Amino acid sequence: MAEHDILLQVEHLTKYFPLKGQPGPGIRAVEDVSVTLRRGETLGLVGESGCGKTTLGRTILRLHEPTSGAIVYDGVPLYRRDYPFQPNERGELVKRSVPRAQAVDMLPYRRRMQIIFQDPSASLDPRMTVGEIVGEALDIHKLCRGRAQRAARIRELLSMVGLNPEHAGRYPHEFSGGQQQRVGIARALAVEPEFIVCDEPISALDVSIQSQVVNMLEDMQAQLGLTYLFIAHDLSVVRHISRRIGVMYLGALVELSESWELCRRPLHPYTQTLLSAVPVPDPERARSRQRMVLQGDIPSPIHPPAGCRFHTRCPYAAGRCRKEVPPFREHTPGHWAACHLLGGDNPSAPVES
C-alpha cells in the first residue's frame, strides 16, 4: 500500500473514562485499537451496545480526548501519548507517569473530518432552521463570502441530499426522521470534508427509509471521494456498505477483514456468534439452520475479564484464554483476528469454512 493511500492511522488508541473517587483506569471503553483507513474506502465497525464502537469513532475525531495512543491524519500526527498505566503485582492497572500528550489544534481538521450522528432529532438544534444549521458550519470555517453566496450554498447542499431547497426556513420538527437525517448529512458535507464518521446513521430510521439513506451515502462517496468510518450494529447493512469490517467486543478490536470474507469465513468465535444471531428474512433457512446462541451478557468494561475478553462467553475457551491477552494477528492476507485458538500452533481451531 502506497503511503499516500493512507488517510488515517490509529495506533494503540485507548480511551478510559475515569470513575469519580476511584483509583485506576475507570471504564475501559476503548483499549489498544489499531486500524488504518485508506482514502476513499468505507471501514465498517460492528459490535453490540457498550462495545466501544461509538467511543472509538468519537475519540478518533477527538470529540473525546484520548487516554493514549496515536492518531495520524493524512501524515500529520493529531495526537500522541504513551500509555499512562501499568499492571501492579496483583494485575491491577495503576497510573505511571508519562510525558504530556502531543496534540494539535483541531479546528483546521474539523473541516476535513466530520460526523453524522445516530439520532437526527437529538443532534439538530430545535430552535434553528435547517438553513441555519447547515449554514453554521459555513460561518465557523468562513467558507462563504457574502449572504448571497451563503444562501446559494445552503440551497445547493439541501438539494444534494434530496431535500427541497425551498425548505431551508423550516425547523427540524417539520421534517420526518429520514429527512432530518438528510439535514444532518448536509451539515456534515457543508465543510467539504474528506472523512466522515457515520455513527449508526440509519438505525433510528424506518425500514423503507433506511435504504434511501444508504444509497445516498454511497452516491455522496462516489461523487465526493469520501472516506467513511461506518459504525452500526446491523451486520447486513455494514457488510453492504463497507469494504472492510472491524468487529469490536468490550472495547477491543477482535477481528478485521474484507467485508464479504468476514461474513463468509469469520475467524473469531465472537464474530461467528454475531453472524449466527442475525435473523435472516428467509423462513426456509430460519427453520433449518442451527444457531450458535451466546450465553450470558456482555461483562462490565470497568472490570473486563483477564486474558481474552470474550473467554467468559466463548464456547471454545481454554486455559490460556483466561490468562493471556491474544495477539491481534494476520491469519490470511488482510484477515486479522485476536484469538488463541486460531493459527498453526493449535490444530483444534474453531473455524470451519
Next chain:
Amino acid sequence: MRLQQTPAPPPEGRPLLEVRDLRVSFFTPAGEVRAVRGITYQVDYGEVVGIVGESGSGKSVEAYAIMGLLQPPGRVVGGAVTFEGEDVLAFSPRALTTFRGGRAAMIFQNPMTSLNPVYSVGEQLMEALRAHQKAASRREAAQRAAGMLERVGIHNPERRMRQYPHELSGGMRQRVMIAMGLICHPKLLIADEPTTALDVTIQAQILELMKDLQRQTGMGILFITHNLGVVAELCHKVCVMYAGKLVEQGAVDDIFYRPGHPYTEGLLRSMPRLDDQERRRLIPIQGTPVDLLDPPAGCPFAPRCPHAMEVCLGRMPPYVELGPGHRSACWLRVREGLSTSPAGGEEASHG
C-alpha cells in the same frame, strides 16, 4: 416446575382471537388521525401471527385496542374483537382486568418503562399471580414466580426476585417481562417489538426462548415487529400493515417467497441481507408514508408504488385471494382476474 398442562383443545372452528374490520382513531386538536382503518385477521390456538409494519402503520395501536389499553384521545371507532367467542370491546372494566394478564397478556418493547422501578422483580411477579387468584398463598406465589423465572432462563431466581429492575441487564429485564406475561398461563401473548431494543445476540436468546415457550405451552402469539428477519424466524402467519390498512396477509412462506403486494415486495427488496451472494445496489421504496390526518381515498401505498395506476389513487382495492389464506389488497392482482372479496377497508368476511 412444569409451566402448563397441554393446551385446551381448540373448540371446533372457533379462532382464539378474531379481529374484524377494526378501526381506531385519535381525536387530536388537528383533527381525526385514523390510525387503524379497518383490519381483519385471526389468530388460531397455538399460532404465531406476525404483524409487520413501519412506525405509524398502526400495528401497535391495533394491539393496544385488543387489550383495552387505548388511552384518550385514542378510541375504537368501529369493528369487533372476539376472544374465544367473547366480545372484548364490550367487556366491563372489571372483566377487562381479569382478561388482561389472565387469558391474554402483553409484553412491550422497553422493559424498563414497563417494570415498576420501586418494586422488586419478585413482588411484581407475585402481584400478577395474586391479582388473578392463581396462587393461594404468598409462599406459593413466591415458589411459582421463582419457577417461572427459571423457565425463562434466569439462573439463581431466588436472588433475582429480590433485585430491582435497574439492577438487571436489558436482556434479563426482557426475560422478567416475559415471565410476568406468562405467569398466569395466557392463551394469547401479544408481544410488541419485544426484541427491538436488544442487541442481536440477546435478541437471538429471547427469540429462541419465545419459540421454546410457545411450543411447550401451545399459546397463541401476536408478534408485532418491523423486522422481517424476526418474522421469518418465529411466525406461522404474517399480516403486513401500511398506513392503518392490512395490505397483505398469508402464511410466512407466502409472504417471503410469493409476496402479493408491491409494499411487501418493496420491503423485502430494499434491505441488504446477509444471504445476498453479491453486492448489489439497494432498491429503496421511494417517498415517505402518508399523512393519516388525511389518508388518500385509494390504496395508501399508491403514492410510493412503482406500479401505481389511475384506479389505485381513487379507490381502495378489494382483497384478492392468491391462495389458501393468502390475500392482498392490490389492483394489480385484481387485473390478473383472481377472485376478490369486498374492498379492503369495508370487508366483513374473513378467510
